[in-house]
Amino acid sequence: MVSVPQDTVVARDRLLSLINELAVVRGRVTLSSGEEANYYIDLRRITLHHEASKLVGQVMLDLMDKAGFDGIQSVGGLTMGADPVATAIMHAAGDAGRGIDSFVVRKAQKSYGMGRQVEGPDVAGRKVIALEDTSTTGGSALTAVEALRKAGADVVAVAVIVDRNTGAGDRIEEEAGVPYLYAFGKDELDVD
Template sequence: MTSALPDVSDARARLLELIKELAVVRGRVTLSSGKEADYYIDLRRITLHHEASKLVGQVMLDLLDRAGHNDFQSAGGLTMGADPVGAAVMHAAADAGRAVDAFVVRKAQKSYGMGRQVEGPDVKGRKVIALEDTSTTGGSALTAVEALRNAGADVVAVAVIVDRDTGAKERIEKEADIPYLFAFGKDELGLD
């Protein structure tokens, strides 16, 4: 029995409006990749916003469901951009009556305590989604994918809120051999 997916078009439209209003900063900037751009997309202004955070969870969960990834058990990514995205997806899933955990991937494995690089409920043997707020080169997502695989997770996709169309999709799909999904492209934000 197939059930229709809920309509999230209003959530998607409102989230796009908030991203344009709050997260797109115009002006010459140097990105974490070292590349320069004429704009910056500061999605922490969205993922940590009282209204937008809930919309992020709804839109990202819908994106994953529509791509056929409705059976994943955990979602998260490299700290810190992915942290609130993972929490938003976890809460949206809970609101939909689904049990999805979140996790945080450290940039390096801890040298003390339990020595973990992936924090949260164990991901070993679980289907997981590697999340990012946005990606320029795909480096952060690839770091997360490697750490997750080393922890025994079955990484089924990488998903980001905004794709900058700077090669991250192609790199991730080639190097990690998994789908790269995004909720919004830079064209939807009016960026060239």
């Protein structure tokens, strides 16, 4: 039985509530970029949460659709932040009767087995969107875009759940030459 997704506005509102409740952690932290912040957005608390992960899939699929990216065949990004996001989108698409695969991008190409950097169904010749849960500098997304292009994918955009408003989107658009999409901006979060 295919489940009918709840209204996207309701899903978006509930997901934002869960992000603010579960994922915004206050206190001094050092980000992966090396920068310091007085809060941390731990989106794995959302993407791996039983209720929120379904909402992530629905909201991100809607974001991609509203951006006009028809014919997306696969989504994913640098492991591990992107992995549950891609899986959530894959399941939301399946619930809607659509076939979107997911993939995982390793930080470096394997030196054994098939020697792949992009794991999952082959992305060569496919329209894909590179994902992240959130981005501070854009570095992870750019690594994923480079690996995907080497694997022959047609990368049409980068999408994140939360944009931290740190310039990552501008960097991605400039360096990768693709649109940068996000479901929520920093101004929508309870961080100040």
